[in-house]
Amino acid sequence: MPKITGTGHCPSCPIRHLSIFADLRPERLANIPFRPLITRYKAGETIYQQGERADALFTVRGGVIKIIRSLPDGRNHLLYLETTGALIGWDSFLEEHYSQSAIAVADAEVCRLPERDLNRLRHADLELDNAILRRWITSLRRAEDRMVDLSTRKGNEKLAAFLLDWCATAPPGDWVDLPLTRGELGEMLGLTVETISRFLADWRKRGIISEEHRRIRIDDLPALQRVAAGGERRRNN
Amino acid sequence: MPKITGTGHCPSCPIRHLSIFADLRPERLANIPFRPLITRYKAGETIYQQGERADALFTVRGGVIKIIRSLPDGRNHLLYLETTGALIGWDSFLEEHYSQSAIAVADAEVCRLPERDLNRLRHADLELDNAILRRWITSLRRAEDRMVDLSTRKGNEKLAAFLLDWCATAPPGDWVDLPLTRGELGEMLGLTVETISRFLADWRKRGIISEEHRRIRIDDLPALQRVAAGGERRRNN
């Protein structure tokens, strides 16, 4: 059960510098005419569900949230993994239904921004409008990058590239939480559980990565980069 | 060589009903403070190039334009095929560089909207802002749909689904221009030339489609829909 933990106060929000309100002038900030609900979700709980009426966006305050699209035949595709600072739920801007579901994969906390309020605010404040615009373009680019990756890279390259990206922020050689099952990795990269498992097992044996609990560590960065670049079995142009 | 054919006059534009100016009130329309350049491109010519400074969007007035991303290793991925009414060149809103190239695959005509002008206009007019917002979100959704297709469908399903989609507007059984090489189809769907060629040859032999010059006709719609749905070799959930 998600738990409402309070209402947000944007001016003093600890993650404001990561949010769309980062560049808002103080006087504007003070005038934000609503107090967004802050809700905590445990791993596995749903923030919003595909098909539901879409009337709010959410800023991710912490945790990890997967954005998935469910297909009629029961399969899923994992579109994005969102972490602290992300803005999710764009569909609300069309005042329609969510075309995706958002589900916490690690305990998460989100701040609920009603579309009406946010949209009003956007029209009143140029900086906010630009911040949203910027997010939207980067989301689109990210989606396009993913399309390219999905269609041009091989399985091992995709998985290696994802791990490199996921661990990129941490100091090299550090343990990094990776709260995803093999199945979820597969749903993200367009591969099956077994294929994912085999790649990871192979890399573990070769000392490229280590896994423990739900964490991962890259032990041989150059080797993994080589895999990501397609260096196993060379393609020439 | 692209040829500038004149400057557009939005209020009287023949494709205005398809453009972002469709819902603009007449008095607003009359006040559009610029006359966009209209340019004609022959098949193969480039509207804008990945890496170039991005300072303008384009409304497609006619023809077919492919939006591609080029990879360092020389391969391309065809992101979208745009036709009449589409708005392309979103990158300009970030005042950065185009992350894609736009190339005519059939003779095309576009209307150039400088980002500065368009953005100013957007802030002055709520309806225009909403029209653009609506396009944002649908672009993002379309990209997400493509991600799902690329990662969950098999080659024949992807190709069949594309043909169905491409021919959807024409009356069933009609010839439809399809100005794409097998290579381009492959770059769009993440398949090789040979694979595309084999599927099409197979469907031709089975009387599902016909091809002639650079046109295609769907002769057995249900059969093609069956293929697109994964009906060849049944998958049982």
Next chain:
DNA sequence: CGCCGTTTTGATAAAACTCAATCATCGTGG
């Protein structure tokens, strides 16, 4: 007519999936 890019076709190999069985982990309830 001859050239060049595209398409087709065949043979073979690589990549990934499917099916099946086993193992590991972890939380629950007796």
Next chain:
DNA sequence: CCACGATGATTGAGTTTTATCAAAACGGCG
């Protein structure tokens, strides 16, 4: 505290799908 069941992970064998390489056929166009 331990046995049990459920979920996830691993591994193997066999198959399907797709890529790769190579060669021939086709089709416009100068």
